[in-house]
Amino acid sequence: MSTYTITELAREFDVTARAIRFYEDQGLLSPSREGAGGRNRVYTGRDRTRLKLTLRGKRLGLSLAEIKSLVDMYETPKDSAAQMHRFLTVLGQHRETLEQQREDIEMSLAEIQAHEDECQRLLAAQTA
Template identity: 90%
Template sequence: MSTYTITELAREFDITPRAIRFYEDQGILSPSREGAGGRNRVYTPRDRTRLKLTLRGKRLGLSLSEIKSLVDMYESPKDTAAQMHRFLNVLAQHRETLEQQREDIEMSLAEIAAHEDECRRLLAAQENGEQLGGERLGTNG
């Protein structure tokens, strides 16, 4: 069975050894120890797969607890259907969160565009020598 060092995994997945140690602290990875005093971590193909799944979950924006729960499910292949249903539920919840965030961002961008338009209008009026009266940024309307 092939094994990996922390440096090899860090290089392969373009992450820091510190990040790998963090995932170990979170119980996602569990390397064996070798060398004097057990200083050298030795990762198995199982650890490599768990790291790969963890990084994929992070790219999807899942929380570490969601990732750990999903990765742990794949340790026991007893009920694949239940695992898939759980994964679908997690993805659906995450999609809902992201769609709400997108809606919030779109509203903020529309508000920013309206303020930009108002600023440009006020600047144009000022450059044309028009009196702005009592208008101030953000106080009209």
């Protein structure tokens, strides 16, 4: 079985060791400890996969709680259809949030454009 150091994982996934330790504190990773006083973390292929899934979830904008729930589902030999339904639910909720944010941004941009147009009109009237 392959094992990894925190430095190797940090380099591979372009994250800081501090971020990896944070994910460990959140229960997303659980490396074994070796060396004097258990100072050295040893990550397994399982930890590497969980880190990869965690980072993918972060790129999708999911919360750490959502990521942990989804990643933990894959650890159990339960029905994969139930896991996929849960994942679809989380993705659907996130999509709704992003679509609302996009709508809010578009409204704000339209208001900014209206103010810019009005300022341009007023400036043109002053110079005419």
